Amino acid sequence: MKTDVWQGTLALMVLKTLQSLGAQHGYGIARRIEQTSADRLSINHGTLYPVLLKLEQEGAIESEWGVSDNNRKAKFYSITRAGRKRLAAEEREWRETTEIIDRFFAAGGAS
Amino acid sequence: MRAVRRMWSRLRGVFTGGRRDSDMTAELESHIAMMTDDNIRQGMPPEEARRAAMLTFGSLESAKESVRDQRGLPWMETLAQDVRFALRMLRKNPGFAAAAMLTLALGIGANSAIFTVINAVLLRPLPYPGADRLVMVWESKHVDPNMFPDPEMVKTFKHWQPDNRELDRWSRDNRSFDALAAFRAWTFSFTGSGEPERLDGALVTPGIFAVLGAQPALGRGFTPQENVVGNDRVAVISHRLWLRRFGGTPSALGTAVTLDGYPHQIIGVLPEGFYLHLPGLEVAPDVLAPTAHDMSPRRKWTIHPVGGRLKPGVSAEQAKADLQIAMKGLAAEQPRLYGGSTVNVIPMVEDMSETVRQALLVLAGASGCVLLIVCANMANLLLVRAIARRREAGIRAVLGASRGRLIQQTLAEGVVVAVMGGVLGLVLAQVGLRALTAITPEALLPRSNEIALDPRVFAFVLAASALTGLLIAAIPAWQGSRAYNRESLHERLKEASRSIAGGSARVRRVLLVAEIALAMVLLTGAGLLIRSFARLIAVDPGFRADRALTLGMKLGDAQAGADPKYAGFVDRTLDMVRRIPGVRSAAATNSLPMSWGFTETWGLEIEGRPADGPPVSAYLRSVTPGYFETLSIPLRKGRPFTADDSGRQVAIVNEAMVRRYWPSAAAGSAEPLTRRVKVGEHWREIVGVMANIKHDGQGAEVSPEIYVPYGSNPSPYASLIVRVDGDPMSYASAIRTAIWTVDRNQAIENIQPFDRVLSKSVATPRFRLVLLGLFAGLALAVAVVGIYGVVAYAVSERTPEFGVRMALGANRASILRIVLGEALLLASIGIVLGLAIARATTKVLSAFLFSTSATDARTFTVVAAIMLAVALAASYIPARRATRVDPLAALRCE
Secondary structure (H helix, E strand, C coil): CCEECCCCHHHHHHHHHHHHHCCEEHHHHHHHHHHHCCCCEECCHHHHHHHHHHHHHCCCEEEEEEECCCCCEEEEEEECHHHHHHHHHHHHHHHHHHHHHHHHHHHHHHC | CHHHHHHHHHHHHHHHHHHHHHHHHHHHHHHHHHHHHHHHHCCCCHHHHHHHHHHHHCCHHHHHHHHHHHHCCHHHHHHHHHHHHHHHHHHHCHHHHHHHHHHHHHHHHHHHHHHHHHHHHHHCCCCCCCHHHEEEEEEECCCCCCCCCCHHHHHHHHCECCEHHHHHHHHHHCCCEEEEEEEEEEEEEEECCCCCEEEEEEEECCCHHHHHCCCCCEECCCCHHHHCCCCCCEEEECHHHHHHHHCCCHHHCCCEEEECCEEEEEEEECCCCCCEEECCEEECCCEEEEHHHHCCCCCCCCECCEEEEECCCCCHHHHHHHHHHHHHHHHHHCHHHHCCCEEEEEEHHHHHHHHHHHHHHHHHHHHHHHHHHHHHHHHHHHHHHHHHCHHHHHHHHHHCCCHHHHHHHHHHHHHHHHHHHHHHHHHHHHHHHHHHHHHCCCCCCCCHHHCCCCHHHHHHHHHHHHHHHHHHHHHHHHHHHHHHHCCCHHHHHHHHHHHHHHHHHHHHHHHHHHHHHHHHHHHHHHHHHHHHHHHHHHCCCCCCCCCEEEEEEECCHHHHCCCCCCHHHHHHHHHHHHCCCCEEEEEEECCCCCCCCCCCEEEEEECCCCCCCCCEEEEEEEECCCHHHHCCCCEEEECCCCHHHCCCCEEEEEHHHHHHHCCCCCCCCCCCCCCEEEECCEEEEEEEEECCCCCCCCCCCCCCEEEEEHHHCCCCEEEEEEEECCCHHHHHHHHHHHHHHHCCCCCCEEEEEHHHHHHHHCHHHHHHHHHHHHHHHHHHHHHHHHHHHHHHHHHHHCHHHHHHHHHCCCCHHHHHHHHHHHHHHHHHHHHHHHHHHHHHHHHHHHHHCCCCCCCCHHHHHHHHHHHHHHHHHHHHHHHHHHHCCCHHHHHHHC
């Protein structure tokens, strides 16, 4: 059973993907997210684009037309400095949150 | 920060939508192509590969739509779309567009004109730095209300002009003012080279520059020493006069000009365009001189209006309390003069606009009424259009347009029409205002030269237009979206074509009734003013003003030296004037009827009347022999003045004076002839009783008056009245020449026919009448169009019904009766409603009405009759059309 991506986390995944892969087109980003989750996440590729646009509008990523590996014209997204900062902050937050939740569950399991 | 950035980017998206759209399509296409490539590589057949890719991607259109929604501002895009649509609809219906825009332009234009005036007169600060700190300071005399039952009189005492002693004391002892200054309008006679000239200017105390926050551009202002009689022969002149008379050279400073007969040294030049905006003193002054100019060496005090600049942070109340202390000190020293007096401190703008505030607010109400009528009319027009387009609306509703979208579209149409009308209205208003200020009596509208467009006016017009647009479209929008009350699509479509028509007929009738009622209110107001004005000008002033010419002179020191003082010159001048062929008679006075408000003379004594009784007062007027004959004022008793009376202590009193002070004097008796009245230092014998004349205006009460020979009470102000044969103005140059043969330096002002002076005296009520009449006429015209429109539409709606009726045997007269009957019913409801509202609101006009009640029954009746007749006429044309219905054609179109 594949899990649907939570609202809001997709933006974080996009940023992380762009940070680790460098410039990448929408299809590449979608594939990478699927691969990273070992195909446990399924994303409707169409939903990726509103997220990309939002990130671009917020200045976290920027885009440029380029040519893909197999010679197709594609729009390439890359992370900006503001995007990196934001990613770092959100990563930290995410870790803290999960840590708290982990401890909570650990404590609950002990009782 | 992130949100701002995003907003900006979306805003940009609104305008670059088209280009971005193709960009996005290409991007999504390439996404699917790449996925298809991968699928093929994994071994799928090409068809299958593309289908799988499409499946993974999800709905392409939905992705596009959500990107689009996020890229721009959807509501703004739909708004832009609605505005474009509205413009297109207007272009397609130029007749409707023109009618709508013109009506709205009239309504909004009337309001923006009145607002422009209100803005200039009531709202905008005076054009001086720190103008909010400018105040007027008046002395408030202690008055016994029993002695002065007239509230107008009491008001005068609360606004008493302070004298120079008070000003000096206040200036010395206050801690609230940066500066205080007295000022008064003054007309200087300027002689030396060429014809003697009259120059507008002012007498001021040295503080005036500090009060206004201005400085002479060249030279200096006045010093306190220069405001002392004897040292006061100095002047500051205008930039204009400096250029005209001195070629703009700095060496003009220190040279002398002859003002009012004396050489004055020029000490300064005012900045270019310098203008005085002060209560009672709105002028671009050519000359400023110290107030001591007005004082004689003998009489070292005078009264003037006083203005001041408050220190920052000091309120008018604090300043008042502060000056009150100084006033107490003065009262202790001179209880006879200042006992019980207090001080009134009033912000300057308020002081200036006090007299016009109510009139302006009434006019604002009237123009608001006009706009409401226009709105009702426009709502009706739009409603009819909404009905015409009901199928379109229904189809859109069925196809899934949301209720909000449909309403928004209708509202957008309303606002577009209204804003276009508003822009046109602003143009109309400015043209109208220029015409208006040209005919406005100066005294009526303070600050009239400041009337101009400013951002506040633009904001007002824009807001008024937008509001109007929403107002006129609200009902059509609500009616048009009624289809949504139905659940099923089928029902919606049916509802769209049916009930809009039915329900809106009711709404249209209600709107029409409201329109007629409002128009009635305005018409009633205008009717009352017309009636009042007719009564006012029908009042017999008691003297004849036709075929006579008047002019004014201010006599200088040369004439003061004549024997007897001033009168010698006046007598010689009158002799010369009487010699002109065609001149019937000529006389002079120091106070021309209907033109100059002299103050009452107090402290008179009447022979045989106890000195400690109620004080005796009367208006004292100096006249030459021949005055009563020239003005055709009948004498009731005794004799007129003769040439022998010139220096004698005699007097003629008016009937009002007799009634007040000799109430028992019978018409046939000789009382009060030979009785004596003490005026100033002299006892004067009463030699005649004259009929009352309306000296201060046709609407004014007649006050007690004492007329004395000019020679026995000489005055530097002389107005000549010359009765002639034929056109008075054709004698102007002959009379001027006659005066100049006596003294070639004598300046002459205001040569005009005497009846023009009379008509000027009613300029203010006439002006109010013209304005309110204009609004009422506008309201009536719009209401006529409204009645016509509603009846015409009702007729076209009922054409099949009329067809059936005629087919069943109804004749034309009965059809006519049906249509007219319905129109008259609506009009009657509107009229009755309007009369009720008028009865409750015309009270605001009371202050402007002359011997006319604010609920004058005759006016109400006449106005109602006019409205009924107009309603009948407006509905007759469409009613006639109803009778020409061809039954066959009517039935077929069903």
